[in-house]
Amino acid sequence: MRLKTSEFQSLFNDGLNGLAELFEKHQHELRIAGGAVRDLLSGKRPEDVDFATTATPEDMKRMFQSAGIRMINNKGEKHGTITARLHNENFEVTTLRVDVQTDGRHAEVEFTTDWQKDAERRDLTINSMFLGLDGTLYDYFKGYEDLQNRKVRFVGSAEQRIQEDYLRILRYFRFYGRVALEADDHEPETLAAIRENGRGLAGISGERIWVEVKKMVVGNHAAHLLELIYNLELAQYIGLPPDGNVEEMKRVWQNAKGHSPKPMTILAALLHCPEEVEKMDIRLKVSREEKSLALFLVKHRRELCRSQDEPDSLKPFTDFIIDSRELDSQSKVCELLKYQGEEKLLAELCRWSTPRFPVSGHDLRRIGIMSGKEIGATLQELRDIWKKSRYQMDKDELLSHIRP
Template sequence: MLYCRGLFTMQLKTSEFQCLFTEGLNGLADIFQKNNFELRIAGGAVRDLLSGKRPDDVDFATTATPDEMKSMFQAAGIRMINNKGEKHGTITARIYNENFEVTTLRVDVQTDGRHAEVEFTTDWQQDAERRDLTINSMFLGLDGTLYDYFKGYEDLKNHKVRFVGSAEQRIQEDYLRILRYFRFYGRVALHPDEHEPGTLTAIKENGHGLAGIAGERIWVELKKLVVGNHAGPLLELIYKLGLAQYIGFPIDVDLKEMQRVWENSRHFSPKPMTVLAALFHSSDEVEKMDLRLKVSREEKSLALFLVKYRYELHKNNEQPDSIKPFTDFIIDSRELDTQMKVCELLKYQGEERLLKELCQWSIPRFPISGHDLRKMGVTSGKDIGATLQKLRDIWKKSHYQMDKDELLSYIKS
């Protein structure tokens, strides 16, 4: 272990790290080495590796400029894709059917709370300084050397989430970092209430800046936050700090209900909207949320479903221990995603046994069609519809066991 200029280094030789070295990564490393440019793993992948996890995505940083990278890759016959990131310093190379995103070291020249104008640099510490949290500001050399300028490894071991340098300055560079702080707190911290007071003060005083952040960017962070650890207490803290009004959440909410739903659903891998639905009193509040966050059609549909049926289906269930009212509802709806929605409803209510039963249930096929009725002499469209519904009700009462001949016998009689 070595300290110099505030830099902490150590050697990482874990199996998770060694598994990264595919034919593609070895090829990428050779190109940079031959051209005398440094290449290191950056950001979240370093954090994951130090936590004993194999990262899903690996980003790389380099001292080479985008033009220098393009020249290297072209000379090596390497195809480059997704050139949209080039203006931000990122080049994506495809080697042995793998994509590698490599970004030039950068320093912020000017920020407005949403975007940053950058210049390229060859100073690794300058690049680390512009990152949000200490645990995300580390680099890992391809020889296993960790480069940690701001005690990120120490914070990770101690389950601490801190901004790099001044929390206020980091937040004012990009106000979305407020939500990133909460998301990573849920991922790293052991307890829900061990925030540094100065960090919460900086967040409260700068929370208004979230109003200028695009809803899509906010939703990306919120989706991960609400299904992570400590989501209930973190959502409550977001309200206590006065942030809800800036991110599309209703102001007048029942935080105890939200906590109840989170406790009910947290062990069942709920969808983000299942937890958030507890914040909405009406469909109008869901619509307002959607205007701000621009969630997907499926996410909005789930929120509207939960707000409408979270009490109604249970209220109409005359047999509390039976799954049948829920399966009947799914069959009557005839929509492809209704079973998923009802499963989320059962998570919302914490109905573990019914949830398990419903997840194992396969939607049976109603054995009668209009063609079958026409063959029986029922020709009027109105009569066909009414007869199908009667037969469907009979079929449901049989617990979906009656076959075609048994059902058609009702027409004959």
């Protein structure tokens, strides 16, 4: 087949046209590769476009140098990748490769001119296709058929692909959430291969695992996939508690899935205590903000909730924000409301702006209160009165409450 969609045509600009002309001039084939092909076949314009070529890195360097094209950030050269900059745009081009040796984390590669050999070393059929710059699809493993049928399958043997890089287990889950229509439509042999090789994830760096887990958790079928991770006994290898609260996680996912929850909002439901947050951080090396959110949710998910007396009132949450010294307290409380399934209160809080407490220590000194201790106690007393007024009292009204 030949692709002629507007999304495909929109990729062509002065930079890509110049790149294509240069490769054609030197008689090296150039094709769009991997995820960009999948996106284009799905009717999406890809955010990133990678290219594959029969030219070796040395060929490409000679071509670019002779054409006066700048090459940048060539750390990937030993793996066959050269990045060229044309018309203020970067183009990442990789020589076709075959894996000579793999250890489950890294691969030693050898360059080839065989497009099918390169496709064989890729993880999933939907990621193994190439697209010529004339729109011709090159599909060696029925990737387009799988994409149309919303199937996620490994190229060739699932066990072999996984053993080449154990992170592919999590990539399978991530793409399953992106592509599959049904929550539980896996091929039994794929799940068997994942179960048998799951311990290999223990040797993968936490940073790489966290990238995949975050993307999986905000995709479709996240609750099913996290439960599957527990059923396949993978949790212990990727930094999640072995006895994670799966039922709580499923409930929270139902509560939050329509409100763009942060990944940690869903994962926090698996955690029983702050110590498990610490253990997860040690393994996955999450960001400071992500760890802080997890600790906040684990601590406040039960105690900070709507009032039984005024169930439709935001007051417990806004009072917490007013009293908090953290700059991001409102965003954390929003995640808490997603966690709790408080849709109405969440909508209200998103519209709410933090009011400014109108009284300062300077105001108290002007009326004769000079002791630092007394100023602190008086400010707290006035702040409590202000909160009870739903933040409506102004400075004069509050100062009138000070006893002479």
